[in-house]
Amino acid sequence: MLSLPMTRGIRGAITVDENTEAAITGAAWRLTQAMMSANQVEVGEIACIIFSVTPDLDAAFPATGVRLAGLTTTPLFSTREIPVPGSLPRCIRALMLVSTNLKQDEIRHIYLGEAAKLRPDLDGGQADEADRPGDGMPSYRKTILDIAPYQPGKPISELRREKGLTDIIKLASNENPLGPSPKAVAAVQQSLTSLHIYPDGNCFELRESLAKRLGVEDMELIFGNGSDEVIKMLGLTFLEPGDEVLVCEPTFSEYAYAANLMGAKLRTLPLKDHAFDLEGMLAAINPKTKMVFICNPNNPTGAYVKQGAVDDFLTKIPEHVLVVFDEAYYEYVTAADYPDTISYVKEGRNVVVLRTFSKIYGLAGLRIGYGVAPGHIAQLVHRVREPFNVNAAAQVAALAALEDEEHVARSRELNEAGKAWLYQELAKLELDYVPSQTNFIFIDLKQDSQIVYQRLLDRGVIARSGGVFGCPTWLRVTIGTEEENQRFIEALAEVVGR
Numbered sequence: 001m002l003s004l005p006m007t008r009g010i011r012g013a014i015t016v017d018e019n020t021e022a023a024i025t026g027a028a029w030r031l032t033q034a035m036m037s038a039n040q041v042e043v044g045e046i047a048c049i050i051f052s053v054t055p056d057l058d059a060a061f062p063a064t065g066v067r068l069a070g071l072t073t074t075p076l077f078s079t080r081e082i083p084v085p086g087s088l089p090r091c092i093r094a095l096m097l098v099s100t101n102l103k104q105d106e107i108r109h110i111y112l113g114e115a116a117k118l119r120p121d122l123d124g125g126q127a128d129e130a131d132r133p134g135d136g137m138p139s140y141r142k143t144i145l146d147i148a149p150y151q152p153g154k155p156i157s158e159l160r161r162e163k164g165l166t167d168i169i170k171l172a173s174n175e176n177p178l179g180p181s182p183k184a185v186a187a188v189q190q191s192l193t194s195l196h197i198y199p200d201g202n203c204f205e206l207r208e209s210l211a212k213r214l215g216v217e218d219m220e221l222i223f224g225n226g227s228d229e230v231i232k233m234l235g236l237t238f239l240e241p242g243d244e245v246l247v248c249e250p251t252f253s254e255y256a257y258a259a260n261l262m263g264a265k266l267r268t269l270p271l272k273d274h275a276f277d278l279e280g281m282l283a284a285i286n287p288k289t290k291m292v293f294i295c296n297p298n299n300p301t302g303a304y305v306k307q308g309a310v311d312d313f314l315t316k317i318p319e320h321v322l323v324v325f326d327e328a329y330y331e332y333v334t335a336a337d338y339p340d341t342i343s344y345v346k347e348g349r350n351v352v353v354l355r356t357f358s359k360i361y362g363l364a365g366l367r368i369g370y371g372v373a374p375g376h377i378a379q380l381v382h383r384v385r386e387p388f389n390v391n392a393a394a395q396v397a398a399l400a401a402l403e404d405e406e407h408v409a410r411s412r413e414l415n416e417a418g419k420a421w422l423y424q425e426l427a428k429l430e431l432d433y434v435p436s437q438t439n440f441i442f443i444d445l446k447q448d449s450q451i452v453y454q455r456l457l458d459r460g461v462i463a464r465s466g467g468v469f470g471c472p473t474w475l476r477v478t479i480g481t482e483e484e485n486q487r488f489i490e491a492l493a494e495v496v497g498r
């Protein structure tokens with residue numbers, strides 16, 4: 001007989017080590033994934049999820065993490081429990097209502113971490129069941145459940161499909177509004193007839209040219225399929241379970257990805273004046289700290305740490321720590337006291353500097369970025385690199401773009417002029433923003449930015465809502481062409497009603 005799906009409840013709980021937003025949102029996502037996978041539930045079959053947290057957790061609600069991790073339309077509800085003497089500390093509980101053909105006694109409830117103690121009847125909380133080979137499914141590495149899927153800026157084509165709009169501008173991913181260097185385009189066009197040949201795995205010509213420019217040794221450069229891949233390669237080279245990775249937040253999400261991928265623990269501190277808090281980081285370093293990332297200028301805030309602060313930090317940093325400066329927006333920086341971090345690489349310090357061709361060079365679609373590291377670090381990272389990780393078109397385009405100084409200068413000028421104009425218009429709208437050393441501006445709307453973001457979408461303007469960064473009243477906008485900036489401001493003025 002055909003059985004119709006019924007609404008059933010899946011129970012779950014997980015504990016966290018610390019009361020931080022990252023720990024709570026990451027654990028909530030891990031628990032949700034484990035509950036879904038153990039019961040073979042698809043997102044569309046979830047009616048709703050109700051979370052509760054013990055009163056000692058107040059850094060964030062679990063629903064925030066689940067929402068940011070991709071359950072964008074599932075109804076979610078979070079609440080805090082009343083204090084119960086002797087109850088398990090730092091615990092997140094969940095009730096997931098699903099539409100399923102499973103009978104209630106076939107449902108697998110999931111209790112992870114210390115929460116397994118709550119259900120001794122479930123044979124170790126049944127927590128491990130989800131991780132063991134099960135019904136038609138190979139076992140998998142538990143640590144990947146801590147990885148929140150990357151939330152990219154909305155592509156123009158998606159908005160076109162969703163809203164039937166044709167006139168759309170995207171100011172969501174900090175791309176170069178002038179496009180790629182025409183010289184890079186010509187170089188790629190010329191290379192197209194050689195697509196049947198593998199790329200040069202060593203990026204020889206690009207390596208030589210860039211090494212000369214930076215005054216470093218050829219093999220001190222590590223090229224990647226975007227600087228994203230260099231971040232991942234640093235994780236693969238250095239991180240093991242038990243290691244700690246230290247960052248400030250909000251920041252670029254790939255540092256968390258590298259830590260979680262390798263089963264290392266991500267520790268987070270708040271930013272200070274919207275930039276990385278180097279003093280705070282120094283104080284937080286312990287013998288387990290393997291890597292610290294410093295996003296400078298920081299994405300999404302655009303603020304930067306200065307030469308003096310970095311000098312001081314590097315005199316005090318213990319030798320067991322690798323310091324990674326992510327300078328994706330380096331070419332846009334105009335501040336005179338911005339640190340010269342490559343000089344530390346030249347001194348042979350345990351420092352890696354990351355840069356990219358995705359931003360001012362306008363090659364985000366080709367995927368190429370690089371790290372600069374002293375030989376003793378670089379030679380280890382080269383071991384984990386895939387043989388042909390940087391494609392042939394990206395190599396020739398990057399070489400041409402590097403040499404196209406006119407395009408870089410025009411891009412910088414456009415950015416500076418656009419930034420000054422946007423500052424002035426934001427002031428007229430009485431909106432606060434963080435002064436930026438990048439090609440984007442972080443704006444404090446002092447209201448739910450998700451609503452503003454949606455209303456901007458209705459007007460064909462794609463920006464970035466601060467919710468993905470844990471800043472629900474902020475909006476990040478990329479500085480565009482003059483026309484794009486005007487259109488953004490007009491739409492924003494309409495939406496915020498000024």
Ligand SMILES: Cc1ncc(COP(=O)(O)O)c(C=O)c1O
Binds near residue numbers: 227229328
């Ligand atoms: C701070 C930061 N680092 C790295 C990247 C990734 O750059 P790539 O395109 O080279 O992977 C970005 C992209 O937005 C970024 O903002």
